[in-house]
Amino acid sequence: MYFYSGKLSYGKHTETDRFIFVNDFGYCEDYSRMYTCRENGRLDYQLIYVKHGTLILHEQGKKLILTSGDICLFRPNEPQIYSIEGENTTHYWILFTGSEAEKILAFFKQRSYNIGVFPEFEHFCHSIWSGFQAEQESAELLLDGMLLTIIAHISQSVNQGGKRNTELFKLRPAIEIMKSECHIQRSNEELASLCGLSKFYFIKLFKKNIGLTPQEYYTKLIVDKGSNLLLNTNYSVNEIAKLCGIEDALYFSKKFKKHMGMSPRVYRNNNTFAT
Numbered sequence: 001m002y003f004y005s006g007k008l009s010y011g012k013h014t015e016t017d018r019f020i021f022v023n024d025f026g027y028c029e030d031y032s033r034m035y036t037c038r039e040n041g042r043l044d045y046q047l048i049y050v051k052h053g054t055l056i057l058h059e060q061g062k063k064l065i066l067t068s069g070d071i072c073l074f075r076p077n078e079p080q081i082y083s084i085e086g087e088n089t090t091h092y093w094i095l096f097t098g099s100e101a102e103k104i105l106a107f108f109k110q111r112s113y114n115i116g117v118f119p120e121f122e123h124f125c126h127s128i129w130s131g132f133q134a135e136q137e138s139a140e141l142l143l144d145g146m147l148l149t150i151i152a153h154i155s156q157s158v159n160q161g162g163k164r165n166t167e168l169f170k171l172r173p174a175i176e177i178m179k180s181e182c183h184i185q186r187s188n189e190e191l192a193s194l195c196g197l198s199k200f201y202f203i204k205l206f207k208k209n210i211g212l213t214p215q216e217y218y219t220k221l222i223v224d225k226g227s228n229l230l231l232n233t234n235y236s237v238n239e240i241a242k243l244c245g246i247e248d249a250l251y252f253s254k255k256f257k258k259h260m261g262m263s264p265r266v267y268r269n270n271n272t273f274a275t
Contacts, residue, residue, distance in 0.1 A: 020098030022143040025125045027092040031084050032232065038080040044097040045105070046074040047150075048082075049121045053089025054179065057082045057111065064111060065179045071121075071154060072112035073105065087228055092125040096147055104148075107155045114168065115157040120150055167209050170195055174202070174214070182221035183245030188214055223259040226252065230268045237264045 023044050028034065030053075048055070049071045057064040057072065058081040066072060074080050076097075098104075124146055168175075174191040191214055192202035206214050222244045229240045241252035256264050 018098055018144065019100050020104065020144050020147060021096060022140070022147050023095040023097060025092075025094045027090065027122075027125045028084075029090045030088045031090075032086055032088050034084040034089075036080060036082050041074060041076065041078045041080050042095070043076055044095050045076060045101055046080070047094045047096075047121075047154075048072050048074075049092045049118055051090040051092065051118075051122060053084065053091075054087045055082055055084060055089055055091055056180075059111070063176065063180055065176045066112055067179065069114050069116040069118070070112050071115055071118070073108045075102075075105075087225075088232065092121055094121075094124065094147060094150070098144075104151055107158055110169070113154070113158050115154060118153070120146075120153060124150060167205055170197065171202075171206060171209060174206075175210075178214070178218060178221060182218060182225055183243065185215075185218050185245060219255055219259060222246070222252075223256055226256055226264065227260070227267065230264055231271055240264070 048066075050066045050068060052068045055066040055070075057066065059079070173194040177186070177194065178191070188203055189199050192199045195202055197205070203213060206212075206217070210217055212220065226240050226244050229235055229243060230237075233240075235243070237253060238249040241247070241249040244252060246252040246255070253263055256267070260267055262270070
């Protein structure tokens, strides 16, 4: 499902005396394929929040993987190239401008941060304003105020999690390649090298911030990918195991059952009956 407000106040994208001004907002719900390419970016700011799934940013020949709870910011005229490639993904966005927008966003020093569950962002885009009329000035002011609250929430999350965000930033090269290539199970030494860390410090930092060891995290990624393929394709368990980088379908099934509490076939059948 795709939705946008239809507000589209193009005349105020770059020129407004308002402190902050919402241009548009919307969401894409459970998309498995999407490609957006704006090489010259937009004239306004764009916040994107990923509720679940994977959104891939393509920047200077590299991929930045955004997953559940991640939020990113594109400033005016920054290239925007991002895609969804096979995994059911729901993301929300808000487009805005304003005379003080850049000052308000001074804390946003990275492309993205993980802020976890963000119902306020979803509520803004998904619930109240689906029937919004752009010419209602009081409604516009309310929208602008809600956006300020959202930005304040992001700022608080970023500032409170400063140390954790710094540690996650150190781990990001490993996490990104693990997410994008979970079918290639790399050693702890190789992953640590990607981050410029010693193996033992890498494992300690990974466990502290992710809550799993790197190899446990690989299992989670494999099971997540396998679950998605079971629900959204007709591939056999043997074919899915190979797509997840495991040649032995029995070994894959054991991993899956240990993690999910049921075999891949039961998981697929239960979902089929539920729908």
